[in-house]
Amino acid sequence: MFEIKRSPWVLHYDGSSCNGCDIEVLACLTPVYDAERFGIINTGDPMQADILLITGGINSQNAPVVKQLYDQMPRPKVVCAVGVCACTGGIFKDCYNILGGADTVIPVDIYVPGCAARPQAIIDGIVKAVDLFEKRLEEHKQWVAEHENREKTDKSAAAKQPQKAQQPAGETAKAQSQNSAQRRSKNAKGRKTAKRRKK
Amino acid sequence: MRNSIISVIAYILLAPIAGGLLEGIDRKISARMQRRVGPPLLQPFYDVAKLFKKQVISVTNAQTFLLLSYLVFMVLTGSMFFAGSDILLCMFVLSTAAMFLYFASTVTSSPYSTIGASRELIQMIAYEPAVLMACVGFYLVDGSFEIHEIASSPVSSIFNLPGVFAAFVFIITIKMRKSPFDISTSHHAHQEIVKGITSEMGARNLALFTVTEWYENVFLMGVIGLFVVNKNPYSYISALFVVVIVYFLEILIDNTSARMKQREMLKLSWAVTLVLAGSNIWILMLIK
Ligand code: SF4
Numbered sequence: 311m312f313e314i315k316r317s318p319w320v321l322h323y324d325g326s327s328c329n330g331c332d333i334e335v336l337a338c339l340t341p342v343y344d345a346e347r348f349g350i351i352n353t354g355d356p357m358q359a360d361i362l363l364i365t366g367g368i369n370s371q372n373a374p375v376v377k378q379l380y381d382q383m384p385r386p387k388v389v390c391a392v393g394v395c396a397c398t399g400g401i402f403k404d405c406y407n408i409l410g411g412a413d414t415v416i417p418v419d420i421y422v423p424g425c426a427a428r429p430q431a432i433i434d435g436i437v438k439a440v441d442l443f444e445k446r447l448e449e450h451k452q453w454v455a456e457h458e459n460r461e462k463t464d465k466s467a468a469a470k471q472p473q474k475a476q477q478p479a480g481e482t483a484k485a486q487s488q489n490s491a492q493r494r495s496k497n498a499k500g501r502k503t504a505k506r507r508k509k
Numbered sequence: 510m511r512n513s514i515i516s517v518i519a520y521i522l523l524a525p526i527a528g529g530l531l532e533g534i535d536r537k538i539s540a541r542m543q544r545r546v547g548p549p550l551l552q553p554f555y556d557v558a559k560l561f562k563k564q565v566i567s568v569t570n571a572q573t574f575l576l577l578s579y580l581v582f583m584v585l586t587g588s589m590f591f592a593g594s595d596i597l598l599c600m601f602v603l604s605t606a607a608m609f610l611y612f613a614s615t616v617t618s619s620p621y622s623t624i625g626a627s628r629e630l631i632q633m634i635a636y637e638p639a640v641l642m643a644c645v646g647f648y649l650v651d652g653s654f655e656i657h658e659i660a661s662s663p664v665s666s667i668f669n670l671p672g673v674f675a676a677f678v679f680i681i682t683i684k685m686r687k688s689p690f691d692i693s694t695s696h697h698a699h700q701e702i703v704k705g706i707t708s709e710m711g712a713r714n715l716a717l718f719t720v721t722e723w724y725e726n727v728f729l730m731g732v733i734g735l736f737v738v739n740k741n742p743y744s745y746i747s748a749l750f751v752v753v754i755v756y757f758l759e760i761l762i763d764n765t766s767a768r769m770k771q772r773e774m775l776k777l778s779w780a781v782t783l784v785l786a787g788s789n790i791w792i793l794m795l796i797k
Contacts, residue, residue: 316549319556344545346536347551355704357566357711360559384564384712400738447562454564 314360314386317349318436322357323379323423325412327366330426331340333395338436338462345433361439362389363432364412367399371407373415380416385453386446388439390420393427400425408429467492471474514591514656519668520591520727521584528723529553531730535760552676553719560716569708575613576717581722582606587728593657596735597644603728607633610706610718617709625705629693631771635778636680638675642786643732646673649793652788660738667736667751672789674736676782677756681729683778688763692771730734 317439324332338345339352353359356379368376389410394400399410412418419442422435528667532553540547549555583606587648590599609796611629614622627649648654650669651662659666665672691697694705710718734748734757 312555314559314562317552317559324781341544344540346540346548347546349548349555353704355708355711358704358707358715360563382566384566386563408738431587450564 311498313370313444314447315440317351318360318440319351319353320360320361320363320436321354321356321363321379321383322352322363323376324410325364325366325372325376327393328401331395332364333390333428334426335365335432338432341434343429345436348433348437350436359383359386360387360443361436362387362416363392363436364389364396364418365392367395367402368409368412369405369407370409373409376412377415377468379381386443386450387441388415388420388446389418390422390439391418392432392433392435394423394425396421397421397423442449451484516591516593517588517717522585522588524724524727525720528720528727529557531726538553538757538760539764540736542760553723554637557716557719560719561710561723563712565712565714567714568619569710571616572613572709572775573714573717575609575616576721579606579609579613580717580721580724582609583724583728585726587731590656590728590731592661593655595650595654596647596656596659596669597654599656600640600644603615603640604633604637606721606725614706614709619709621703621708622706622710624702625693625708626744628771629706631666632686632690632693633774634681635690635775636683639786641781642782642790643670643673644675646670646790646793647735649797650791656735659735660739663740664757665737665739665744670736670789672785672787675730677736678758679785680760680778681733681755682759683761683774684729685687685726687759689766689769690774691768692774695768703773 322332322335336352337343339350345352352450356362360383362380364376380387389412391397395402396412397418399408402408403410409415420435420439422431424431427435525667530550533548533550537547573731582602586599586602586606589602590596593760607629611626612628614629617623644654647659647666647670650666651659655660686694686696688697692705694707704710707715707718730752733752734745736750737748738744
């Protein structure tokens with residue numbers, strides 16, 4: 311009864327778009343389409359979001375932003391590209407600064423076509439994303455289990471062989487200190503050359 | 510003694526359910542006011558259940574601890590209230606709980622949540638005078654700070670404290686972060702500081718925050734009820750009636766007003782407190 315797909319919270323990011331699709335995304339929340347029926351909330355916070363809705367293409371300026379938003383979202387998460395721009399780059403594809411669709415920087419799960427994508431299509435996309443969201447939870451549980459196992463085995467291995475573990479650590483530390491010494495001398499040389507150049 | 514233990518246990522167990530249902534009804538009625546169908550009644554519970562299942566990403570581990578303290582102090586406030594102890598002490602513990610919320614959001618050092626937290630402090634400054642006035646009013650009318658004595662007074666306190674009651678209903682809007690005063694964080698969509706005080710709370714931490722809010726709302730509605738109850742057991746029914754009306758009023762205000770600036774909020778809430786609650790208490794002092 312308390313399935314997670316009953317409460318998908320959406321984060322909407324507007325990339326390099328003409329704003330047509332963004333208006334349509336907001337139209338989904340209006341009384342006519344009322345996406346909140348499905349428990350959908352348009353949240354502005356990646357920390358609280360489950361579904362990332364991207365409209366518009368990716369350009370060299372917003373690529374790191376999109377990547378960071380994706381990384382800040384906690385698992386399980388789903389990405390939904392809305393509109394042709396977000397799918398492939400669309401009408402802006404040949405612009406000098408456009409890298410392409412959203413999938414050039416992050417993995418996209420659902421593609422909603424259309425220019426602009428109609429609210430019905432967007433809601434359909436979100437509903438598909440919601441089903442995927444439920445599946446992702448299983449993957450997330452597996453990931454957590456594996457992660458915990460790995461941590462445990464790491465710890466137990468470290469507890470079993472404390473002396474062996476220390477030796478290489480000491481070596482690497484030495485190596486590091488040598489490296490850093492070299493680097494320092496290099497830096498010093500660099501500075502000297504810089505000074506010479508100034509002269 | 511036994512009665513108070515039962516009511517404390519009932520509060521601890523039932524308040525989250527009642528608070529969640531209140532929020533569900535709130536969202537449903539809000540949707541209907543906007544001519545939407547709205548989410549299902551149990552939506553707040555679905556949300557919290559989901560939040561507990563998500564991956565925990567937190568900036569510092571201290572945040573979880575601080576939010577847990579917020580929850581514990583809020584439960585303590587409500588328990589003391591429903592056990593019938595000192596109302597003044599209840600309000601002080603409530604302020605302590607709010608301080609923990611402040612620290613929980615500033616500890617992350619995120620600019621959005623820090624701004625949200627400082628706004629939360631302003632909100633506290635805005636509502637605190639009216640809260641103290643309410644305590645003083647109860648003392649003047651019923652001769653005691655003890656909640657069980659206030660609740661068993663011969664006449665309902667609201668007849669002697671109409672101004673204080675109105676001021677308290679006004680500041681409850683601030684306390685519940687409803688629309689004209691949702692400046693530290695907003696329940697609707699997002700605002701200029703992302704999610705304000707809850708910006709850096711995700712997954713489990715946000716769930717803790719939400720559950721604490723439910724406890725708080727039930728406690729606040731309890732205080733509203735305290736204005737109405739007297740030694741007649743039937744007065745509890747009328748108290749419930751008043752609580753329903755006040756909550757509906759909150760939803761109506763929430764849906765019909767735009768967000769205020771914080772300075773305006775401070776001025777307005779202090780003016781309302783001074784004029785309504787202040788004059789009420791002044792007259793009481795003159796009469797007695
Ligand atoms: S797909 Fe069309 S409507 Fe949507 S952002 Fe691109 S150009 Fe605008």
